[in-house]
Amino acid sequence: MSIGLLSLILLAIAGIGFFLGRQRALSAVEGDPRKLHSLPAYYGQSVSLFTAVPALLLMAAWLLLQPMLIEGRISALVSEGAVAGGTSQELIMSDVRRIADGLDRVMEAGGVTEADLTDMDAGVTDVRERLAEVGVAVGADISANVFEAAKAYRSQSDFLHLVMAAVVLAVALAGFLFAYLRITPEFRARNVFEIFVMTLLIGASLVAVLTTVGIIFSLIFETYHFFQLYPGRDFFFSLTWSPRFGGGSQLGIWPLLWGTLYISFIALLVAVPVGLMAAIYLAEYASNRMRSFAKPAIEILAGIPTIVYGLFALVTVGPLLRDYFAEPLGLGTSSSSVMTAGLVMGIMLIPFVSSLSDDIINAVPQSLRDGSYGLGATPSETVKQVILPAALPGIVGAILLAASRAIGETMIVVLGAGAAAQLNLNPFEAMTTITVKIVSQLTGDTEFASPETLVAFALGLTLFIITLGLNVVALVVVRKYREQYE
Amino acid sequence: MTDATSQSPASRHTVSLFTPDSRTKARNAAESRFRMYGLVAVSIGVLALVVLLTSVLSNGLGAFRQTFLAVNVTLDPAVLDKTGNRDLEDLKKVTTVGYGKLLEIALVAALAEKGISTDDATVQDVTGLLSKEAPAQLRNRVLADPELVGQTIPFKVFATGRVDGYFKGRVSMESAALDSNVTPEQLQLADKMRAAGIITMGFNMAFLTGPDASELRPEAAGLGVAILGSAYMMLIVLVLSLPIGVAASIYLEEFAPKNRWTDLIEVNISNLAAVPSIVYGILGLAIFINFGGLPQSASIVGGLVLTLMTLPTIIISTRASLKAVPPSIRDAALGVGASKMQAVFHHVLPLAMPGVLTGTIIGLAQALGETAPLLLIGMVAFVRDFPGAPPEGFFDPASALPVQVFQWTQRADPAFVERASGAIIVLLVFLMMMNTLAIILRRRFERRW
Numbered sequence: 001m002s003i004g005l006l007s008l009i010l011l012a013i014a015g016i017g018f019f020l021g022r023q024r025a026l027s028a029v030e031g032d033p034r035k036l037h038s039l040p041a042y043y044g045q046s047v048s049l050f051t052a053v054p055a056l057l058l059m060a061a062w063l064l065l066q067p068m069l070i071e072g073r074i075s076a077l078v079s080e081g082a083v084a085g086g087t088s089q090e091l092i093m094s095d096v097r098r099i100a101d102g103l104d105r106v107m108e109a110g111g112v113t114e115a116d117l118t119d120m121d122a123g124v125t126d127v128r129e130r131l132a133e134v135g136v137a138v139g140a141d142i143s144a145n146v147f148e149a150a151k152a153y154r155s156q157s158d159f160l161h162l163v164m165a166a167v168v169l170a171v172a173l174a175g176f177l178f179a180y181l182r183i184t185p186e187f188r189a190r191n192v193f194e195i196f197v198m199t200l201l202i203g204a205s206l207v208a209v210l211t212t213v214g215i216i217f218s219l220i221f222e223t224y225h226f227f228q229l230y231p232g233r234d235f236f237f238s239l240t241w242s243p244r245f246g247g248g249s250q251l252g253i254w255p256l257l258w259g260t261l262y263i264s265f266i267a268l269l270v271a272v273p274v275g276l277m278a279a280i281y282l283a284e285y286a287s288n289r290m291r292s293f294a295k296p297a298i299e300i301l302a303g304i305p306t307i308v309y310g311l312f313a314l315v316t317v318g319p320l321l322r323d324y325f326a327e328p329l330g331l332g333t334s335s336s337s338v339m340t341a342g343l344v345m346g347i348m349l350i351p352f353v354s355s356l357s358d359d360i361i362n363a364v365p366q367s368l369r370d371g372s373y374g375l376g377a378t379p380s381e382t383v384k385q386v387i388l389p390a391a392l393p394g395i396v397g398a399i400l401l402a403a404s405r406a407i408g409e410t411m412i413v414v415l416g417a418g419a420a421a422q423l424n425l426n427p428f429e430a431m432t433t434i435t436v437k438i439v440s441q442l443t444g445d446t447e448f449a450s451p452e453t454l455v456a457f458a459l460g461l462t463l464f465i466i467t468l469g470l471n472v473v474a475l476v477v478v479r480k481y482r483e484q485y486e
Numbered sequence: 487m488t489d490a491t492s493q494s495p496a497s498r499h500t501v502s503l504f505t506p507d508s509r510t511k512a513r514n515a516a517e518s519r520f521r522m523y524g525l526v527a528v529s530i531g532v533l534a535l536v537v538l539l540t541s542v543l544s545n546g547l548g549a550f551r552q553t554f555l556a557v558n559v560t561l562d563p564a565v566l567d568k569t570g571n572r573d574l575e576d577l578k579k580v581t582t583v584g585y586g587k588l589l590e591i592a593l594v595a596a597l598a599e600k601g602i603s604t605d606d607a608t609v610q611d612v613t614g615l616l617s618k619e620a621p622a623q624l625r626n627r628v629l630a631d632p633e634l635v636g637q638t639i640p641f642k643v644f645a646t647g648r649v650d651g652y653f654k655g656r657v658s659m660e661s662a663a664l665d666s667n668v669t670p671e672q673l674q675l676a677d678k679m680r681a682a683g684i685i686t687m688g689f690n691m692a693f694l695t696g697p698d699a700s701e702l703r704p705e706a707a708g709l710g711v712a713i714l715g716s717a718y719m720m721l722i723v724l725v726l727s728l729p730i731g732v733a734a735s736i737y738l739e740e741f742a743p744k745n746r747w748t749d750l751i752e753v754n755i756s757n758l759a760a761v762p763s764i765v766y767g768i769l770g771l772a773i774f775i776n777f778g779g780l781p782q783s784a785s786i787v788g789g790l791v792l793t794l795m796t797l798p799t800i801i802i803s804t805r806a807s808l809k810a811v812p813p814s815i816r817d818a819a820l821g822v823g824a825s826k827m828q829a830v831f832h833h834v835l836p837l838a839m840p841g842v843l844t845g846t847i848i849g850l851a852q853a854l855g856e857t858a859p860l861l862l863i864g865m866v867a868f869v870r871d872f873p874g875a876p877p878e879g880f881f882d883p884a885s886a887l888p889v890q891v892f893q894w895t896q897r898a899d900p901a902f903v904e905r906a907s908g909a910i911i912v913l914l915v916f917l918m919m920m921n922t923l924a925i926i927l928r929r930r931f932e933r934r935w
Contacts (some may be wrong), residue, residue, distance in 0.1 A: 004877075067779070074910030112879065194827045200743065201698070204733035208755045211794050215765060274527045281524025290528075298531040301538075303921060307854025307888040308542065308910050313897055315903055316541040348536045352529070378513055380520035408762025410858035411888075415895060435858070442862050444769065460768045464761065471760045473782050475753075 006059065006165055014052035017176050021047030022182045038190035046189045050179035055172035059105050062164045066157065068286045074153050099150035100157070130468060149198065219464060222457035230451040232423035235458060241432075243441065243452045255421040259431035263342045263417060264406035267429065270346025271398055275353025280383055282354075283361045302351035306411040313344040315417030326428035334418060339427040341416035345409055349402045356401065360394035393477050398475035404467040410435040421427055434459045509929055542910050549908025551692035552705065553650040554642040555616060556683070559592040561628060561634045564726055572632045585628075589613070589643065593684075600682040602675075611672050615679075617644035618704035619699060644692075645685060647704040647901040649676050653687060656900060693908060697870045698885065698893075704901035707894070711869050714783050715884030716854060716916075718876065722789025723796055723853050727804035728846050730793075731800030732835075738801070739808045740830050759798035761779060766795050767859030775863060778874040782864035785873065786880040792853040800842075807841025808834060840931035847924040851917050857888040865889045887913045 022044035029035040036043070075093060183189070227235070230251060238252025278298060282291050316337035321343070326332045364387050372382040388395070418430025419440065441456040506514065565584050569576050587611035590613045597612065606832065608902035614752050616621075620643035627641070628634055644650075651657035659670045679685045696708025742748040774780045780787050819829035835842075865886055875881035884891075887909060894906040 011924070054548050076632055085668055120819060190825065194825060195828060198737075198741065201733045201737035204741075205737045207730055207794075208734065208758055208797060209751060210760060211769070211797070212754050214773050215761070217771045218777075219765075222772060274530050275526035277524050280519070281528050285521055286528070287525055294528050294532060298528070301531065301535050303851065303918070305857070305888055305913065307855065307857045307891050308538070308914070310857075311895060311906055312538050313912060315545060315907070316537075327720045347538070349532065350531050376516040380517045381513070383520070398672055402759060404762075410762065410764045411892070412763070412857075415892075432577065436761070437770070438764055438862050439858065442768075443864075443866055457768065457772070460765055464765050467760065467762055468757060471757055475756060482930055 003059070003063070006055065006168060010055050010059075010168070011050050011173055013176060014048035014159040015386045016237065017051045017180070018044035021045075021180060023230055024180060025185070025187075025189070028183065029185050036185050037188050037217060038193075042189035043183050043187070046192045047176060047179040047183070049193065051172050052175075055168045056173050059164065060166045060169055066160050070153060070156050070160070073156070074149050095339075096146060096150045096153055099147065100154040103150065103154055108118055114248070147291060147467040159366065170469070195470065200415050215464065219457055219461040220455055223461045226451055226454035226458045227455065235455070239423060241437070243455070245450065245452055249452055250479040253434075253459070255273065256424050256432060256437055256459065257462075259338070259421070259422050260407055260433040262338050262427070262431065262437070263345065263413060263433060264403055266338060266342025267345035267349055267406045268403060270343060270398065271349035271402060274346075274469070275350045275402075276357050276395065278350070279354040279357035282359055282377055284387075296350045300351075300355055302355070304326050304348075306409060307415075309344050309348050310411040310415035313340050313412055317344055318416060321428070329428075332383075332428040332430075334428070334430045336416055336418035336430045337419060337428045338431050341413045342427070344416055345406055345412050348412065349405060352405060353398055353402050356398035358390075360391045360398065363394070364390045388397050393480060397478035400470050400477070404470035404474070405468070408467050409433065410462060411440065414439055438461060438463070489721035489764060496759065520931055528730060536649055542907050542914070545904060546907025546911045547911075548654045548904045549693055549911075550690055551654075551687055552693070553645040553653050554686050554688060555593070555620075555679075556640065556642050556686055557589070557592040557596045557644050558589055558638050559641045560638040561635050561687065564696070565630065567632075567635050571586065572635060574629065574632060577629060577632055577635070580625070580696055580903075582625055584615070585621035585624045589616060589624060592641075596684055597679070600679075600684065602678050602682060611675060612667070614672055614684075615645055615649050615676060617703060617705045619703045620646055623706075627682050629898060630660060640782070642686075642688075644705045645676070647899060648720065649685070650878040651674070651901055652676060653685075654904075655679070656904070664922065678887050685687050693905075697872065698890065699870075700868075701899065704897075704899050704905060707902070707905050709890060710911060711872055712885040712887045712890035712909070713912070715788075715865075716871075716887045718873065718884060719789040719886060720850055720854060720879055721876070722786065723792045723850060723879065724846070726789070727796045727849065728842075731846070732842060734797070735801045735804035735808060736830060736835070739805045740834070741826070755801055756799050759802065762858075763795060763856055764858040764862065766791050767862030769794070770859060770863045781881055783867045783883045783884070784881045784886075785884045786887075787863045788860050788865060788884075789880070792856060795856065795859065796849040796853045796885050799852060800846055803845025804838070804842045806840040807845070811837045837933070840927055840933075844924045844928050844932075847920050847927070851920040851924075853918060854920070855888055855913065857892055860886055860889050861892065865907070868893075873898055887916075 022040045025036055026033065033040050044274075055220060074096060079365050115286050149428045198424065235251055235253055237254075238250055239254050240252050240381040241255045243249040243251060276295075282295055286294065314336070318337070318340040321337065321340055322333065322335040326334075326337065327468035367380055368386050368390060372386045373379075376386070413433045417436060418432060419432050419436060421432045421437070422429070438456045438459050441453055441459075496633065506664045518715055538628070550798070563706065565588060566580050567573075567577060593612055593616070594609060623643050624641060647669070648657050648665065649660070649672070652662070652668075652673050653676075655672070657665070657668070659673060662668050662670045662673050676685055688776065692708050694708065694713070696706065699706035738748065738751065742751075770787055774787045774869045775782055815833050815837065816829050819833045824832065865884075866889060867885075868884055869883045869885050871883075873879040873884045891906045891909045894909065895903040
């Protein structure tokens with residue numbers, strides 16, 4: 001029985017349960033809902049909940065645990081012969097799964113019955129060809145015990161699926177009977193229903209916590225693996241980054257950290273003055289007409305995906321900087337450079353800085369402005385000597401948030417900054433960042449056994465810690481400041 | 487005050503208040519300078535937007551127009567269907583080589599008919615103008631409608647990327663002389679064919695509906711798989727993040743007691759909103775693919791990762807709009823005997839719904855443009871087959887719009903820059919539609935209390 005069908009059946013029983021439950025509640029009071037504790041629909045809902053929810057939960061748990069259980073048993077079957085051949089246990093198991101899956105499809109395509117399958121033998125029948133016919137490609141020749149394992153895998157998982165269907169249906173029916181028989185006019189159906197909904201709400205709010213736990217867990221776990229394979233001293237103190245997939249690579253973080261910080265610095269050099277001045281101008285000087293045009297225009301910049309900025313850096317800004325600045329000045333011939341990425345990233349951050357500063361400037365009480373004007377200060381003096389000092393903590397917070405954005409930004413640096421890891425001061429040289437290297441070490445490679453791939457997790461953890469630190473400091477600063485005026 | 491006037495030196499009276507002294511002048515100059523800085527900053531922002539959009543549009547609009555060769559192809563049964571029974575299985579056995587021959591014959595005939603001399607151009611030059619994808623185009627057309635065999639049909643096929651680039655100004659005679667893929671003679675021939683009406687330019691529907699094509703066939707590369715993959719992911723994000731986000735915000739805003747635990751959740755959410763997107767990619771790779779065993783480059787994994795990324799955005803905006811519903815609504819509901827849950831679900835939530843939907847759409851728009859996490863979960867694979875219908879199709883390999891842009895930027899042929907910019911135009915059009923919808927929702931339905 002397929003999982004889709006099983007869940008449909010469960011939902012159908014729950015639906016029937018709703019009507020039966022409501023019916024039972026109403027007939028218990030001879031159709032007069034005033035004598036019930038709750039509205040009749042709540043009785044129906046309580047029955048459907050008890051029918052569907054435990055059964056669905058059980059099914060989810062079963063589906064999650066079953067593969068682990070079977071794999072444990074099957075890997076014992078294949079272990080001796082296969083591992084000797086030089087391939088890893090994991091690869092063999094994935095072959096076993098694929099063959100088992102393919103056998104299912106062969107049977108679907110027809111021509112093979114269950115009885116044929118038991119007689120089938122890797123040596124006699126050409127299994128590979130049969131599998132290829134249904135579109136399942138198996139790499140190496142299938143050895144006898146792998147094929148036997150696949151057959152065992154198939155029959156066991158079929159059997160367990162059948163057991164699961166039976167158990168799940170039994171649980172659903174038990175839940176149904178329990179809830180149905182509980183219905184009396186005094187039964188507090190609404191409270192039961194509301195407790196259930198409340199559990200759902202709490203569960204939903206836990207997703208955010210689980211996400212964080214997942215991030216931290218996966219980063220720390222794989223980073224630990226990395227440091228088992230590669231000395232931490234070299235990672236933190238080596239000044240060279242040259243991964244070699246053959247082995248003997250040097251994975252020092254400093255060139256990457258330098259590139260990241262250099263590019264972010266240039267980006268902030270562009271974004272902070274421009275964003276801040278734009279915010280001041282729009283808040284203090286601009287006419288209404290100008291504000292209604294310029295503010296959305298700058299905010300559109302914030303809604304443009306970073307890949308667009310990346311392409312802009314690659315196609316327009318990079319060649320422009322190379323042809324008009326770097327080459328005439330003799331500073332380099334590369335179109336992807338720290339300057340390219342920094343400049344474009346700065347443009348991306350302008351709306352971020354300006355909208356945050358705008359909020360903060362507007363939060364400065366009008367009385368401070370009026371007091372300053374009353375003393376005869378010009379608007380610019382008011383801004384410089386009253387508003388900015390009052391808004392300073394908030395603006396610092398905004399800049400820190402922008403910095404954390406810049407450090408974590410990926411697509412602009414992937415397309416604009418280049419891939420050469422070096423410690424260099426020349427802004428027209430190609431350099432690379434932590435994020436670029438995470439992408440390049442992880443794309444297209446799924447074997448997590450070499451330090452060259454695992455280093456991406458250590459880099460990710462570094463990135464996570466830096467940005468988290470910046471965010472926390474920024475939030476604290478902003479929060480402290482808000483309390484002053486509210 | 488009287489003291490002040492009496493003490494003022496006599497010299498002060500000789501200068502009118504309307505003539506500014508040097509100090510006032512300096513202050514006024516500083517004022518106008520400051521003002522100008524502000525104006526410059528705003529102009530830089532606006533200018534950046536204009537330059538960015540012009541750059542994308544000027545590079546990308548070409549992708550929607552394509553050079554076609556229009557020829558009358560005789561679908562010779564002797565080549566395509568030797569048995570003569572129009573059986574689909576038999577027709578499938580004819581490879582693209584056979585169709586290439588037919589196109590070649592048709593092209594030479596068309597040239598002869600228009601009176602273009604083929605002296606300096608050999609037949610190979612002529613067929614070199616055709617895209618390598620052209621025989622496959624013709625084959626697909628025939629397989630879709632086997633009755634065509636034996637007829638002569640007018641058929642439009644792609645010209646190669648170089649000829650296309652020539653008519654768009656990307657390829658010149660000089661560059662062609664250095665290029666191994668095209669010769670100046672071929673371009674001259676293409677000029678003549680254009681004059682004769684064999685080569686035409688028109689709207690390229692295949693760019694929007696077709697699958698990606700290999701490195702050597704930029705003219706045939708399309709966005710179909712990417713658009714479908716993005717649509718699947720947006721569907722998953724919507725279905726998961728809207729209920730979870732709304733439920734979480736209702737709990738935190740309406741029910742949660744103020745204690746350390748809920749404080750932790752709140753800090754957590756605001757921090758998650760600022761975690762770099764690539765970290766979510768690492769999470770997806772480690773948890774969903776390695777631990778959960780979901781397939782690589784499938785839209786389900788992309789959808790899940792983007793859901794986790796979008797959740798904080800949705801929660802923050804939903805909480806803001808729940809907060810905006812005045813407490814009098816809740817009090818009135820409680821006053822007539824509703825439970826707290828009923829008050830929230832029957833009265834507060836419906837009133838907050840426009841704000842919730844606006845926030846959701848903006849979150850979806852963000853997710854649609856996100857690239858970095860998708861690179862890590864293997865979405866960069868070259869996918870030519872359309873994913874199947876959902877829900878099984880969610881597990882098929884697919885691409886996504888922003889990732890497709892990234893892939894095209896990594897290819898050597900400059901024709902792909904045009905494709906990438908074209909794809910960005912498509913992406914921006916989708917984003918614009920979503921944001922417009924959000925603005926309309928806000929304008930039409932949002933209530934101010």
